[in-house]
Amino acid sequence: MNRLLRLSLLLTLSLLTLTTASAQQRRSPRQLVRGGIVQRPDTLPRSGGADSLLTAQLLDSLKAVAADSLAPDSLIRQARTELEELAARRNADSLTADPLDTLIAGTVLDSLARLDSLPLPGQEDSTVVRRRKGWLMSDSMSLSKVCWLSTVLPGYGQVYNKQYWKLPILYGTVGAGIGMFVYENNKYKPLKQRYEAITTLSRERTPELDALQASMIRHNTRRQAYLFASIASYLYFIGDAAVNYRTNDVSRVKKATTLACICPGAGQIYNRSYWKVPFVVGGFAAMVYCIDWNNRGYQRFKKAYSLRAAYDEALANYNSDPELYPRPEGSTDEFRGRYAASFLKNLRDNYRRNRDLCIIVTAGIYLLQIVDAHVDAHLKDYDISDDLSMSIEPKIDYTYVPTAGGNRPIYGFNINVNF
Incomplete structure (x- = not known):
């Protein structure tokens, strides 16, 4: 039905063309059209007699094709044969040929050739490229959207780039890392609770406490290593989706900036500025260590201050009313009351301030390496000439x-x- 519908439209356009040509023949050489004077061109002279037979036979062929809908293929071939014969006759007698008939015959021949190339109903046209449409899978999706969706849906970038073989590697590495992290974390938590229970009563070093602390540190180190491996694999595959993105024309500058946002140092690697990577990674590692150091000090003195403040409050209550409040045994903090609460509070505040400052510096390094990757990508294509x-x-x-x-x-x- 699609083939017949297209053929009918073709025939209608051909008949309209012939009708327009006939109307132009009846126009005077000079007439008014919409208020303007239109001069009929003399480049297409009309000749009567035998040349009008071309138009008549063309109409007969087209009417025959339009009338018979049971065997359109055979009639199309017949119409083409007749039109080719008429075109050959026109070439043999170029002086008496009607240029308008020749133009119409050539147009119809081209249209019939294109009609034969169209697929039949139920067949798929191999020349048509199927484009993906939709919010989650579209051929016009931007690089930033692919990266954001890859962040929420791990493996989406590989599916979008049609690199399905990377999915088992992604889910294997990330899943194994998370699984081992959970296993080591379950081992670490009971040891930490036991260590805190012992050190709350007494911080005297004993062989049992040393062995417990060594085991706790070992499981904590493994736990952190597995967590780092999982995060690194996760970020790597998001960056891989950005590097292999080929849908739209994306400049190197945008890719370098996107990679720098995903992982610090990735933009420098993409720009092949490898000498900058140790500075970026080293700066981040130093800041992370400082944040962890100051946070542990903050948590330590925060606990000591809370215990010493509780002891001072209980002692004040006892001094105000000995009959109502019992006398406290002594401060239960790790320093056993050697330091005043105000001193412990100052140490707590110092560690917290240093920790927050290190977090701000880390954010500054992160933004700085993004700017560096962006500017460096621009300068890679910048023409630096000696002619200054x-x-x-x-x-x-x-x-x-x-x-x-x-x-x-x-x-x-x-x-x-x-x-």
Whole structure:
């Protein structure tokens, strides 16, 4: 049905063309059209007699094709044969041929050839490229959207880039890392609770406490290593989706900036500025260590201050009313009351301030390496020439001055800067 519908439209357009041509024949050589004078071109002379047979036979062929819908393929071939014969006849007698009939015959022949190339109902046209449409899977999706969806849905970028073989590696590494992290975390938590229970009563070093602390540190180190491996694999595959993105034309600058946002140092690696990577990674590692150090000090003195403040409050209550409140045994903090609460509070505040400052510096390093990757990607394509010069030359120009009745010279300088 689609083939017949297209054929019917073709026939209708051909008949309209012939009707328009006939109407143009009846126009006078000079007539008014929409208020303007239109001169009929004389480049297509009309000739009567035998040449009009071409148009008549063309109409007969087209009517036959349109009338019979049971065997359109055979009639199309018949119409083409007749049109080719008429075109050959026109070439043999080029002086008497009607150019308008020749134009119509050539147009119909081309249209019939295109009609034969169309697929039949139920067949798929191999020349048509199927484009993906939708919010989650579209051929016009931007790089930033692919990266954001890859962040929420791990493996989405590989599916979008049709690199399905990477999915088992992604889910295998991330899943194994998370599984081992959970296993080591379950081992670490009971040891930490036991260690805190012992150190709350007494911080005297014993072989049992040393063995417990060593085991706790070992499981904590493994736990952190597995967590780092999982996060690194996760970020790597988001960056891989950005690097292999080929849907739209994306500049190297945008890719470098996107990779720097995903993982610190990735933009420098993409720009092949490898010497900058140790500074970026080293700066981040140092800041992370400082944050962890100050946070542990903050948590330590925060606990000591809370215990010493509780002891001072209980002692104050006892002094105010000994009969109502019992006498406290002593401060249960790790320093056993050797330091005042105000001193412990100052230490707690110092560690917290240093920790927050390190977090701000880390954020600054993160933004700085993004800016560096962006600028460096721009400079990779920047033409740096040895010709850095400036020249000043005199210039004389002429301009027309109506009051002076002619041209007058204008003197000045040309400044050329090459950079």
